[in-house]
Amino acid sequence: MVTLYRPGDGPWHRLRAGPKTALLLLIVLGVCLLPATWWAAAVMAGVCLACYAIRGAGMRELGRQLVTVRWIVGLTLVGQLVFLGPESAAANTTRVAVACALAALLALTTPATALLETIERAMQPLAWLRIDPQRAALTLSVTLSTLPVLAGLARDVREAQRARGGGRSLRHFAMPFLVMALKHADQLGEALAARGVR
Template identity: 35%
Template sequence: MSVLGLYVPGTGPMHRVPAGPKLLALLVLGAVLIIASHLWLSVGALVFALLLYPAVGLGARRAWRALRALWPFLLAIGLFQALFVGAWTEGARLCAQLAALVLLANAITLTTRVREMLGLFERLAGPLRHVGVSPDRVALVLSLTIRSIPMVAVALNSAREGYRARGIVGRPHLMVVPVIVHLLRMAEATGEALAARGIDEDERVERA
């Protein structure tokens, strides 16, 4: 994993599609799933996302890694809906919908270069230049936000492995501090990478 992204080099179908159409397709699919609020449509989207990984050359293992980091949240959502709302079908729909969108967003991250994502966001934020907002700053913030989601999954996996290596059972709350520490280290590494690429120097020049 690079500091600023999780791009996996390749020549698969998704690698050849520009970032714009991929993000637009994700946006449209997410809107359809939310508006329709249909169980089987969400399940179908999840099945499609799972089949997409091996179809585009990413491998099923990467899909499994994303779901493995996500399952505690899915379990919590499903149990909350079943116990407090009294609708297990609604919980299943929400879990399938969330898992499908996370898998698809992760697939976009794995098949899109950082500079391509930054270029897209910078073009979209171009009109903000007229009100004194720097498009390249907006692009950087948006790109880092999107790529922080897989970094959280990496932190969770690392904490879980340490949790199991120490033979601790039945106390998952002990993973909270290691996850926070891991994320802080990732944030520090990201800051150092940005400084090495001259981000701080560019900001001082702009202010001057």
């Protein structure tokens, strides 16, 4: 499974997967409950900076994660500006960026197996609804691991376009990216089927 995990010995790395997931989830929930105001946007950004300032993460890593989600952030900002105005747009876009960055912080500092076990334990109460916790946890983990893969595929396509002297045409980018994404989905499906996941 492709993972964002980077080994380290900082406080985020030493914190067990369960409490760390719960803590980051509470922080994201708190960020989501703040009003859409300028001061709330500043508080959200400050919370995110504080989380990444802890040893083992770092501002450079935060910058990398924000660059990865720049299209999501950009589309959110444009949509919010059109419908809600600058203050709400700034706050809501910051909210989305912070949620993405904190989700990445969890993946960066938690091994995929530990994260999978934590998700599976959290989903145990769903067993009485006849939902298989193992399958649900695996589905969620595969979904999370697919995001960095797609970002890598997009980067590879752009680099190939630059190497051939191509421009930044969306039309010329979309087709090869779609083909590579579908190929990855096929390979992932075959790998899961080979392991008995139906």
